Amino acid sequence: MRINIVTIFPDFFRDPLAISIPGRAREAGLVEYRVVDLRDHTHDxxxxxxxxxxxxxxxxxxxxxxxxxxxxxxxxxxxVVLLSPRGRVFRHADAVRLSLEEEVTLLCGHYKDVDQRVADELATDELSLGDFVLSGGEVAALAVTDAVVRLLPGVLGDHDSAASDSFYEAPLLSPPSWTRPYEYRGRSVPDVLRSGDHARIQAFRERLARELTRERRPDLWAEALRRGLVDGDEHEG
Structure with missing residues (x-):
């Protein structure tokens, strides 16, 4: 896969694309990044x-x-994706869709706005990270890049790590996680996670995922109800 990023701050991407998952993916030959300085295409x-x-x-x-x-x-x-606060909110489904492409181009705006003709005639999509304004599209482009690259086959050593993330298959948040030590500052890991009973552990995690989603993301909970992925009686309770 190739990801092109058009920006007036190419140095912004040098280190983030060289480390962690994006960097390992490039080293493995699974993705190529082309960061283009927008100023190279001016004529004054x-x-x-x-x-x-x-x-x-x-x-x-x-x-x-x-x-x-x-x-x-x-x-x-x-x-060709324009990152803009006017865009449709970027979702996991968008990351999946873009990860299936051979090439994706991300356009980073800056200053007050970008001439509307870029959105109307050049971009095929306009995406936003959410209901807030950033100084420019660079942070959003990094977020989209990371979300897309980690879905490419072979990038993550453990596919189940991605498959258990929030939003992967159902519109539900992922359950909380714990690691060692068992007890820290008076708070212990739930005993069920140390039981070795995989069915109980799975049921426990699914229950926490549903509870968190219902409490924190009523929009996702409503979508899960609409799709029949959760029980309406549970919603009432």
Whole structure:
């Protein structure tokens, strides 16, 4: 797989893409990263990538030409994703979908906004991390990259590690985890986890996952109810 990232801060990605799972995936030849400096696709001595907004208002707007020229130079074969607070919220299903692509291109905005023609004519998708605003699309691009790369076959040594994550198959949070020591500052690991009874352990974890989801993510709980993945009587209780 190849992931292209278009940004005015290419140095932002140097270390994060070289360590942990993204770095190991690249070393194993499972993914290639191409980080493109948007300023390399400008044509003035100041390497200008932004301008004043039409109609007035605060802040600067990123110009369309550098984005179009950068993507045309890359000539990508897959989705072109603009990271934007106006985008649809990025979900695990999006990570799965993108992980099946041969190539994904991520466009990082900055300043006040990006010229709307980038979203309308260049991007195939517009995604957001949530209902908050970041200084730029770089953090979001890293989050999307990590979420996608860890799903590639062979990246994680233990597939069950990903399969037991929140949202993997059902819209439920994953249950809490404990490790050694058994007791720490007066709090102990639940005894069922030390019982060796795998059926009881599985039932315990599933119950905690349902309880946490119902309490903390009513939107996910409603989706699980709609899909018949949890019992409506449990919801009432």
């Amino acid at each position: 001595r100041h390497r200008t990538v932004d301008g004043l907004p039409y109609g007035g208002g605060a802040g600067m707007v990123m110009k369309p030409e550098p984005f179009f020229e950068a993507v045309e130079t890359l000539n990508p074969k897959g989705p």
